Amino acid sequence: MANFLCGDDIDQPIPVTILTGFLGAGKSTLLNELLASEAFADTAIVINEFGDVSIDHDLVRVSNRELMVTTTGCLCCTAASDIRSSLFELYDALENDAVPPFKRVIVETTGLADPAPIINQITPGGIPAAGYRDHVVARCFQLSGLVCAIDVTTIEDSMERHFECMKQVAFADRIVLTKTDVGVEANPRATGVLQKVREINPAAAIVDRHGVGFDLPTLFAPRRYVPSEQGGDVEGWLALEQALGQQEHAHKQRPTPSHHVAGGIQSLALLEDRPVSSRNLATFLDLLKAVTGPQLLRLKGLVGLEDDPDRPLVVHGVQHAIYQHRLPAWPSDDRRTRIVVITHNLDDSVIKNLFTTITGISAREKARMVLTLVGLSVLGFALVAGLLLTFHERATALFESTPTIQNSTSSKN
Amino acid sequence: MSKTAFALGLRAQRTGYPEAVQQLKLQTQKLLGLADDVTISVTELSCREPGCPDVETVVAILREGEKPSIAKVHRSIPEVTPDELKAAFELALPKTLGRQS
Numbered sequence: 001m002a003n004f005l006c007g008d009d010i011d012q013p014i015p016v017t018i019l020t021g022f023l024g025a026g027k028s029t030l031l032n033e034l035l036a037s038e039a040f041a042d043t044a045i046v047i048n049e050f051g052d053v054s055i056d057h058d059l060v061r062v063s064n065r066e067l068m069v070t071t072t073g074c075l076c077c078t079a080a081s082d083i084r085s086s087l088f089e090l091y092d093a094l095e096n097d098a099v100p101p102f103k104r105v106i107v108e109t110t111g112l113a114d115p116a117p118i119i120n121q122i123t124p125g126g127i128p129a130a131g132y133r134d135h136v137v138a139r140c141f142q143l144s145g146l147v148c149a150i151d152v153t154t155i156e157d158s159m160e161r162h163f164e165c166m167k168q169v170a171f172a173d174r175i176v177l178t179k180t181d182v183g184v185e186a187n188p189r190a191t192g193v194l195q196k197v198r199e200i201n202p203a204a205a206i207v208d209r210h211g212v213g214f215d216l217p218t219l220f221a222p223r224r225y226v227p228s229e230q231g232g233d234v235e236g237w238l239a240l241e242q243a244l245g246q247q248e249h250a251h252k253q254r255p256t257p258s259h260h261v262a263g264g265i266q267s268l269a270l271l272e273d274r275p276v277s278s279r280n281l282a283t284f285l286d287l288l289k290a291v292t293g294p295q296l297l298r299l300k301g302l303v304g305l306e307d308d309p310d311r312p313l314v315v316h317g318v319q320h321a322i323y324q325h326r327l328p329a330w331p332s333d334d335r336r337t338r339i340v341v342i343t344h345n346l347d348d349s350v351i352k353n354l355f356t357t358i359t360g361i362s363a364r365e366k367a368r369m370v371l372t373l374v375g376l377s378v379l380g381f382a383l384v385a386g387l388l389l390t391f392h393e394r395a396t397a398l399f400e401s402t403p404t405i406q407n408s409t410s411s412k413n
Numbered sequence: 414m415s416k417t418a419f420a421l422g423l424r425a426q427r428t429g430y431p432e433a434v435q436q437l438k439l440q441t442q443k444l445l446g447l448a449d450d451v452t453i454s455v456t457e458l459s460c461r462e463p464g465c466p467d468v469e470t471v472v473a474i475l476r477e478g479e480k481p482s483i484a485k486v487h488r489s490i491p492e493v494t495p496d497e498l499k500a501a502f503e504l505a506l507p508k509t510l511g512r513q514s
Contacts, residue, residue: 116456161429163430163489166434233455236453236475240473240475241456243483
């Protein structure tokens with residue numbers, strides 16, 4: 001039976017699955033793989049990114065069977081880009097036949113997202129619906145799972161240092177271990193990572209991305225997500241989130257703290273119109289790693305290279321590890337080099353200066369500069385040589401004329 | 414961070430979040446004499462706007478059917494000392510802590 005508020009296109013609530021995980025955990029990789037599956041045609045994707053420049057929408061491949069909405073604000077708390085707005089946008093597009101029908105929604109959060117405000121906005125008993133938009137979202141969409149991707153090589157350190165990472169793990173009803181194929185040191189059982197994860201989340205089903213029988217579509221199959229069944233601190237965080245929301249309502253004149261990003265985390269976008277040389281890029285990345293150390297949390301970008309400007313390079317950096325691969329073509333009309341760098345307690349100008357001094361000068365310009373310098377040097381040399389020659393000729397003339405004077409003087413005497 | 418250092422109220426070194434959250438809960442329980450079934454929730458907020466602190470630790474006492482009691486300290490979770498926690502609850506719950514001391 002059609003739901004009167006949701007219109008004819010939606011006869012039952014559309015399942016919404018949240019895909020979360022800390023910076024560089026492999027969320028977009030999972031999403032790409034999932035979207036390649038026939039079973040996940042008719043999926044709408046909401047991608048939220050931390051920072052002002054959107055890159056992930058170019059890195060997630062969406063065919064014409066899928067629909068994507070991207071936001072670069074804060075999915076969890078900014079009024080203009082919260083989860084309710086994004087879902088309502090999808091609903092509106094569907095109602096107006098602006099998009100083909102979709103059967104499910106997957107929301108990929110930023111790696112720094114706090115899941116609590118997101119969950120509170122789309123679960124019954126969470127933040128109360130305030131208007132038509134909120135009521136439509138509550139009736140027409142249903143939270144149907146929260147998948148957390150965790151990079152087994154970095155998760156321990158990330159949970160120790162970043163509160164959001166710990167909360168992402170705690171809220172998940174499914175945890176997928178990624179990068180378990182990078183070596184013995186990545187074995188989650190051997191390294192005790194599983195135990196650490198279990199201390200934070202005793203209830204979630206944990207699967208290994210590279211394990212036998214791993215089935216990605218099953219991981220995203222709609223199911224009932226009940227916060228009270230997640231154990232640990234989840235219910236307390238949701239209740240506290242609501243209480244703080246009410247306090248903020250009562251003190252609207254005060255600036256509103258955000259709930260998703262720990263202090264000191266910055267996102268910096270680096271843009272360059274011209275292609276850059278591979279050597280300059282390599283130097284920039286090496287210096288960046290050396291200068292930032294553990295303060296570099298994440299780097300991602302599309303880079304146009306001089307050797308083949310039509311095939312951009314995708315660069316991913318997760319803390320100290322950098323991965324690169326070439327795309328067959330630019331994913332959109334935007335052919336600028338764009339790199340987003342996310343750091344912790346680091347002055348932006350350090351990275352900006354590195355980028356401008358190293359990547360800002362192309363090899364062609366360098367060659368032009370070298371030629372100019374060589375030309376100037378030759379000109380300078382010729383000028384000096386000319387001056388020396390002139391001086392030498394004058395000096396010789398003077399030297400040669402002196403005896404004549406002396407002679408004439410002596411002759412007078 | 415050792416328990417002795419906490420007991421002395423020294424500035425906390427950067428300990429990991431999972432451990433720091435547990436320590437704050439235990440300190441709150443002891444400070445307010447709370448029973449084991451009372452929910453204590455600890456979270457951290459940040460703000461980029463002028464006029465509010467960069468980072469804020471929020472500790473809440475959540476009881477069924479009651480308004481939450483919320484204490485705030487303008488530090489990250491691992492940096493909060495027992496003295497700062499006590500001061501924050503004295504501000505949030507002056508009557509409760511007044512009765513105890």
